[in-house]
Structure formats: structure tokens, C-alpha cells
Amino acid sequence: MTATLKPKIKIYTKDNIHTLPQFEKISKEKQFELKVVASILPFRVNNYVTDNLVDWDNLESDPLCHLNFMQKDMLSESHFNSVAQLISTNQGNTPLFFQTVNRIRLELNPHPSGQLTSNVPNHDDEPVSGVQHKYRQTVLVFPKQGQTCHSYCTFCFRWAQFSDLDDLRFATDQHRGFLNYIKEHKELTDVLITGGDPMIMNARILKTYIEPLLGPEYSHIQTIRIGSKTLSYWPYRYISDRDTNEVLALFEKAVAANKTLAFMAHVNHHRELETDAARQAVKAIQGTGAIIRSQSPILKHINDAAAIWERNWNLQVRMGIIPYYMFVERDTGPQNYFAIPLIKALEVYRTALKNVSGLARTARGPSMSATPGKVNIEDVQVIRGQKVMVLKFLQGRDPEWVGKPFYAKFDPEAKWLTDLKPAFGEKQFFFERDIRVVNSAISNI
Ligand code: SF4
Known part of the structure; x- marks a missing residue:
């Protein structure tokens, strides 16, 4: 269109x-x-x-x-x-x-969770530039040409990518070693192309990242995810840019090759989806067979009220977008300005969730993308006379951690995992004991 x-x-x-x-x-x-x-x-x-x-x-x-x-x-x-x-x-x-x-x-902790080094895998004894492999099934690719965005979010946890400190940049190199890495790692099912915003790249360059993954050597890859905020910042990318038709044809090609093309839309506030251009862009993407999911951190000054999330999720369901994640603002850059206590985030999440229908209850959260994995704040309970926060890994550096509840002392001020202390007199959380072993296993993948 x-x-x-x-x-x-x-x-x-x-x-x-x-x-x-x-x-x-x-x-x-x-x-x-x-x-x-x-x-x-x-x-x-x-x-x-x-x-x-x-x-x-x-x-x-x-x-x-x-x-x-x-x-x-x-x-x-x-x-x-x-x-x-x-x-x-x-x-x-x-x-x-x-x-x-x-x-x-x-x-300002420019690379939270040690991302610049701790998630970078090795291939033939060399680090694979512009790749992060933190969870077994999913690899993140940072295309060199996609390390910018149509506009910048003030809260961005990847702000260092856009700074002019050269050694803070994280991106693929010209040898494109990431393709060999993905080809050889049959445990991978998902490739997340991220940035910046990969949809800043023109169709010709975008193709060089997506088309190889459609070949037979990559049959283990079932989902290609594209993390993007273009619906909010430049919806014309799917309506009237010079190469719009090529971009949409590329999405169709990926879907025809039996891949799930998951467009991971960053939507912080419902107003971003309420323009005619955003509506048209959503329809154009969906017309290719791609699935749109949405995610956002919860942010003071922007969306820290349940009514905003309710309206956002309801609108998304009406538009055929699947609500996916409510994240917690990460421990970097202007975190102090945007972060709210984990307990307040849980309250907003629950209030919003109970006021929307089942189809809008697909969003998980509030979740912290922390060093050991994605940690969800599940509940507050009194156990053995102690008020505790119940937490759970949605993703872990060790897959064995996923789904197991663990407990932190109740702390109404805590804003990040590192602010929390283990409950029941434990000296450390269970994953702190295991993380060194896992880190060394990952760096030898
Ligand atoms: S669109 Fe995403 S990567 Fe770009 S500035 Fe916003 S949060 Fe950061």
C-alpha cells in the first residue's frame, strides 16, 4: 500500500x-x-x-x-x-x-549488565562482533548500519550506542561473522535484529541481514524478530518511503519462507498509536503476514499509571497487536529520572491487567532485564512470618533457573534487582552462586 x-x-x-x-x-x-x-x-x-x-x-x-x-x-x-x-x-x-x-x-553505567563483553560469544576463538547470545535459543544481532533511530527516547538504555564515545559502540563488523555463528549454532531458534532501530536501514541493507536467514542452512531459525520504534517515530516507513514496497515485500518473503516475522514494536504510550499514519503502518505490516508484539518499560513522567497501560493494551488488541512485555527501567543513564519502585510497577501492572480482557493479558511483567536474566516481579507474600517479594526468572543465563520462584526481603524503595536482598537470612540469591560457572560456559560456546 x-x-x-x-x-x-x-x-x-x-x-x-x-x-x-x-x-x-x-x-x-x-x-x-x-x-x-x-x-x-x-x-x-x-x-x-x-x-x-x-x-x-x-x-x-x-x-x-x-x-x-x-x-x-x-x-x-x-x-x-x-x-x-x-x-x-x-x-x-x-x-x-x-x-x-x-x-x-x-x-552513568553506559553498558548495563556488562553487555559490551559478557554476552558476546566466541567463534573460532574470536569474539563475534555485534552479537549477544545471552539465552540459549535467542541471539541478538546489532547491524552496523542500524545503530541509530528516527528519534531518540530520553530513557533509552542503549543511549551509549548513540554517543560519540567510539569504544561504547556495539555493532556487527564488515566480515559478518554473525552469520557463520548462527549457521553453526543449531540450538538457536530466534534471531533478534536490533539496534538502535534496524528499520532505519534501507531495504537493500536490511535484506542483507534477513535474506540469508531464509536459506536452508538456517532452517533451525524459526523466528526473525525486528525490534523497532518506527510505528511511533516514522510510520511512513511502511506507507510512503521510497523503498516501502521493498521493505514490505521482504517481510512477505520471510513469512513465505516459513519464518515467523515478529515485529517487536516499542510503544510507551497509547498516543503513539493514535495517529492515522501509525494505524496505516500497522495494517501495512500485518498485511505481509508479520505479527506485531509490543513492549515498553514503565516510566515515571511517561506511563506510570494503570489507566495508560489499560488504554494502550486495549488499543493494541483492537489493532491486532499482541501486548508482550512491561519492563522495568534499566540501571543506566537517566534511570533516576524514570525508574519507579518495583512494588509500584507491580501495582500498576496488576491494576491494568485486571481491567482488560483476556486477550490483552498477554503482557508479562514487570520484568527486569538484568545480568543473570529476565527477572519478573510476581507477588508480595507473607511466608514464615516474613513479608517477601516473590520473583521468578522468565529467561535465565542458565535455562534451569527459568520458572523457579525465589524470594527477596520486601523493599518498597527497591528499583532494580541489585537493590534487593535475599529473604529468610540467605547470604545470596541462588543464581549468584551459579553465575560464574554459567558465564564461563557461555563465553566458551
Ligand atoms: S527507539 Fe529504542 S533504541 Fe532508539 S532511542 Fe528509543 S529506546 Fe533507544
Whole structure:
């Protein structure tokens, strides 16, 4: 389906944001704050987002403004002040400024869960660049050309991918060793092509990642997942871009080759799906036989209310999208600004879930993608007189961990797995004993 309208993307960064038609709606103070924070965290927004999603008359509380525009409190006071002081004294282009920026970035845990090294497998004694193999059946591929997005989410846990610190980038190399790795690892069933946003790549490049997987040597791969936020940030990708028809034909080809093509849509707020373009894009993708599933972290200032999730999940079911995950904001970058206590996340999840029909109850969560695996917060119970949080692995570095409940002391403030302490006088969680063995097994795969 190709619409007659052909919108052209215009990207705004910290260097040209003053040319945004709505720029004067941002107060002078906020403009300065944006400049300071955007020196540390990557900032990019496009004209689709600014024209269709942001509510310019309600910037202070607009969730979609918070989704894309930096706020002062996304940095700690000391980080903010060190950069602000250099900018306001005209030292924004000095070696001291760049040293300060780099130091702060490194203090923000740029690669949570040790991703840069601990999930990278070896092949022929060499690390396979741009690949993470954390769970037995699923491999993540980070295409070199897909390490950017049409707009950047302020909460992004992959923000380091977009920073200009070269050694923080994670992407495939030109030798494409990941294909050999996937071919030889018959235990794999799922390949997740991720980024950035792989749908930023043109159809010709996207094909070089997807088409090989349709060949007979890859018959063990049953699902190709594409993680993307294009439904929210550039739905024209499936309506009117120059290579839209090629992209849709590629999806059809993958489905015809008996693969499940799972489009993993990042949708943080129902408003992202309420535009005509998003509706058309969803229909176009579904018309290829691809399945759309949705996921999002739960985020203060954006979606930390049950009513937002209810409306989002209901709308998704109406559009034929399968709600998949509610994640917890990860321990990196501006986590302090967005994270809410795990107990509050559980409350929001449960309240939303009980108010939607069975078909919308497919979303799992709240779940932490932590170093040992995906840990779900299941419940709060009193056991042997102790109030505890019940947790469970949905995915584990060791598959034996999956599904087994384990217990943490009740902590109403905890926001991440590492904030929790084992219940019942245990010194450590059971997986902490086993993780070194598993790590060494994985690095020798
Ligand atoms: S679309 Fe995904 S990868 Fe891109 S900035 Fe947003 S969360 Fe990060």
C-alpha cells in the first residue's frame, strides 16, 4: 500500500534545535537545560514526532515531551552543574568540556549488565562482533548500519550506542561473522535484529541481514524478530518511503519462507498509536503476514499509571497487536529520572491487567532485564512470618533457573534487582552462586 503523500523526514539535534518551528514554545530556561543534558545524553527528534505526538501547549506534563525532550533532572545536580558551568562560561568546545562529558557518561553505567563483553560469544576463538547470545535459543544481532533511530527516547538504555564515545559502540563488523555463528549454532531458534532501530536501514541493507536467514542452512531459525520504534517515530516507513514496497515485500518473503516475522514494536504510550499514519503502518505490516508484539518499560513522567497501560493494551488488541512485555527501567543513564519502585510497577501492572480482557493479558511483567536474566516481579507474600517479594526468572543465563520462584526481603524503595536482598537470612540469591560457572560456559560456546 503506497499513499500519495510522501512526507520528508527532518531531524533536529542539539545543534539545530533552534530551527524547530515550535522552538519558541520552550522557555529560555528549558532551552538551556536541554542544551546541557543533550551534551551528555543523545538527543534527536524528528518532524513527525514534533508535529504529531508532542503536545506543545502542555509541555511540562506531556508524556511525549518527556519521551523525547531532555529535562534538567535527567542528570544529577553535580553532573548538570559541571556541564552548565562550562557552557555558560563559553567553554563548551574546549578539551575540558569533552573530558567532563566523557567522564560523566562513563559514570552513568553506559553498558548495563556488562553487555559490551559478557554476552558476546566466541567463534573460532574470536569474539563475534555485534552479537549477544545471552539465552540459549535467542541471539541478538546489532547491524552496523542500524545503530541509530528516527528519534531518540530520553530513557533509552542503549543511549551509549548513540554517543560519540567510539569504544561504547556495539555493532556487527564488515566480515559478518554473525552469520557463520548462527549457521553453526543449531540450538538457536530466534534471531533478534536490533539496534538502535534496524528499520532505519534501507531495504537493500536490511535484506542483507534477513535474506540469508531464509536459506536452508538456517532452517533451525524459526523466528526473525525486528525490534523497532518506527510505528511511533516514522510510520511512513511502511506507507510512503521510497523503498516501502521493498521493505514490505521482504517481510512477505520471510513469512513465505516459513519464518515467523515478529515485529517487536516499542510503544510507551497509547498516543503513539493514535495517529492515522501509525494505524496505516500497522495494517501495512500485518498485511505481509508479520505479527506485531509490543513492549515498553514503565516510566515515571511517561506511563506510570494503570489507566495508560489499560488504554494502550486495549488499543493494541483492537489493532491486532499482541501486548508482550512491561519492563522495568534499566540501571543506566537517566534511570533516576524514570525508574519507579518495583512494588509500584507491580501495582500498576496488576491494576491494568485486571481491567482488560483476556486477550490483552498477554503482557508479562514487570520484568527486569538484568545480568543473570529476565527477572519478573510476581507477588508480595507473607511466608514464615516474613513479608517477601516473590520473583521468578522468565529467561535465565542458565535455562534451569527459568520458572523457579525465589524470594527477596520486601523493599518498597527497591528499583532494580541489585537493590534487593535475599529473604529468610540467605547470604545470596541462588543464581549468584551459579553465575560464574554459567558465564564461563557461555563465553566458551
Ligand atoms: S527507539 Fe529504542 S533504541 Fe532508539 S532511542 Fe528509543 S529506546 Fe533507544
